[in-house]
Amino acid sequence: xxxxxxxxxxxxxxxxxxxxxxxxxxxxxxxxxxxxxxxxxxxxxxxxxxxxxxxxxxxxxxxxxxxxxxxxxxxxxxxxxxxxxxxxxxxxxxxxxxxxxxxxxxxxxxxxxxxxxxxxxxxxxxxxxxxxxxxxxxxxxxxxxxxxxxxxxxxx
Amino acid sequence: xxxxxxxxxxxxxxxxxxxxxxxxxxxxxxxxxxxxxxxxxxxxxxxxxxxxxxxxxxxxxxxxxxxxxxxxxxx
Numbered sequence: 001x002x003x004x005x006x007x008x009x010x011x012x013x014x015x016x017x018x019x020x021x022x023x024x025x026x027x028x029x030x031x032x033x034x035x036x037x038x039x040x041x042x043x044x045x046x047x048x049x050x051x052x053x054x055x056x057x058x059x060x061x062x063x064x065x066x067x068x069x070x071x072x073x074x075x076x077x078x079x080x081x082x083x084x085x086x087x088x089x090x091x092x093x094x095x096x097x098x099x100x101x102x103x104x105x106x107x108x109x110x111x112x113x114x115x116x117x118x119x120x121x122x123x124x125x126x127x128x129x130x131x132x133x134x135x136x137x138x139x140x141x142x143x144x145x146x147x148x149x150x151x152x153x154x155x156x
Numbered sequence: 157x158x159x160x161x162x163x164x165x166x167x168x169x170x171x172x173x174x175x176x177x178x179x180x181x182x183x184x185x186x187x188x189x190x191x192x193x194x195x196x197x198x199x200x201x202x203x204x205x206x207x208x209x210x211x212x213x214x215x216x217x218x219x220x221x222x223x224x225x226x227x228x229x230x231x
Contacts, residue, residue, distance in 0.1 A: 036161035042221040049187075049200045050221035069186035070200055076185040094197035099225050 003030040003115075004106040004155040005041065006123050009064060010147065012137065013071050018081040019140070022071055023147075024092055024132040027103055027155070028063065030056070043067070044103045045130040046094045056119065060152055085134040092132040107155050120154035128155070161216035168201065168219055192226055199225060 005028040013020045027044040040052035041063040049070055051062025070091060078084035107125055109115070116122070165188070172179050178193030187200035199222040204212035 036216065038161065038215075038217060040217045040221060042225065046197070047199075047225050048197045050218055052215055052217040066187075066200065066202065069202070073184040073186050073189070073200075096197060096225055102224075 001032070001109070001115075002102065002106040003032075003117065003120075004044075004103050004110060004125070005030050005120075006125065006128055006150075006153045006155050007063075008150040009067055010149055011068055011071060013075045013084070015075040015078050015081070015084055017079070017138075018084065019137040020075070020081060020084055020088075021135040021137045022088060022092075022132070023135075024067075025128070025150075026092075026130055026132075029099070029103055029106060030059070032056075042099070044095065044099045046092050047096050047099050048091070048094055081136045081138060085136075088132075088134045092134075103155075110154065110156055115154075115156075117154050120152060122156040123153035125155035162213040163216045163219060165201065165204070165212045165214050168214070190222060196226075 006025065007028055008023070008025045010021070010023045013022060026046060028041050029044055031040045031042070033039075038052050038054060039056050039059040040050055041059045042050040043063075043066075049063075049066040051059055051064070051066045053059050053062055071088065074087045074091060075084055078087060169181055169188075172181060172190065180191045180193075182189045182191070183203060187202055189198045189200055191198045201218050201222065202214055204214065
């Protein structure tokens with residue numbers, strides 16, 4: 001069974017002459033017990049990266065690391081914050097019809113079976129849209145702006 | 157990171173050249189970005205730890221995810 005996931009990540013990225021804050025609410029698919037008996041989380045919104053391992057915790061860590069390294073790839077090739085933000089938008093907006101349909105199908109199955117996972121918080125998917133924000137922190141006036149990531153939630 | 161289901165990244169590049177004409181790979185700082193021929197979203201394959209970039213093995217799941225995520229082209 002594939003599980004539809006919601007995630008929210010926040011990351012500070014240091015580039016060549018700029019500092020940026022990237023926050024995102026996205027969607028992913030968790031697949032358990034493939035041929036290698038591993039757990040894999042693949043990006044749906046955005047698409048194009050994945051992380052996996054022997055258990056869900058490792059898969060989540062690798063998935064988040066994969067997301068971060070893509071941001072670092074973009075930062076390494078950006079000569080300004082505006083360039084970074086434009087390239088980030090292209091990455092963070094990326095979807096494919098196939099993965100989106102797969103996520104919708106998994107969501108429908110969760111709802112049909114009224115599936116409850118003891119290790120994941122449930123979050124109503126409707127109204128929990130995909131969004132991201134890229135903020136220029138280069139000249140940040142230091143003040144408290146700490147927010148805790150929601151981590152993974154089961155879309156329901 | 158798990159050690160099961162590893163595949164040589166060099167083999168992946170070779171397979172892409174032979175089996176997926178039109179696909180293009182570009183090595184960046186942390187990932188190899190693989191672009192489909194239809195200008196759709198790119199897929200990212202980890203290049204492995206810095207300093208050990210020769211004969212890197214990656215988890216097969218990355219390649220499977222790339223294949224599953226592609227729609228109009230076959231990787």
